[in-house]
Amino acid sequence: MEQFVWLAKSGLIDKKHLPALQKWSAWWEFIGYFGSVGLKLKDLRKTGQQEKCLSASIEIEVLRGIGCSNEQEKLNKLIEKSKMKYLSVIVSSAGLLSAIISTHKEMNFLLIFLCFMFNKHA
Secondary structure (H helix, E strand, O other), rough: HHHHHHHHHHHHOOHHHHHHHHHHHHHHHHHHHHHHHHHHHEEEEEEHHHHEEEEEEEEHHHEEEEOOOHHHHHHHHHHHHOOOOOOOHHHHHHHHHHHHHOOHHHHHHHHHHHHHHHHOOO
């Protein structure tokens, strides 16, 4: 959608379409970031579960007196991966905030949409 906005701004598309194109572009951006944040949070939870499982395995191996250097290395890599995913969620959340600001004119629709989404998952 953003490409059509730029085409309208450059004069290749009639500028009378610009307000509608900007509105649609902002809403698609919002929906995209909303979905992106949701998927990243889901993935972050999955990584957290993997960390807990691997930590438990390491603890069991330590109690049994078995070496666990490979598992510890895997855990360290998983922790680093988790940190990067967390940063990715923060960046996507900033994009979501930007998209919300872009759609502020239609805030009533946004509130209805968010209420619907959160009630759906409750």
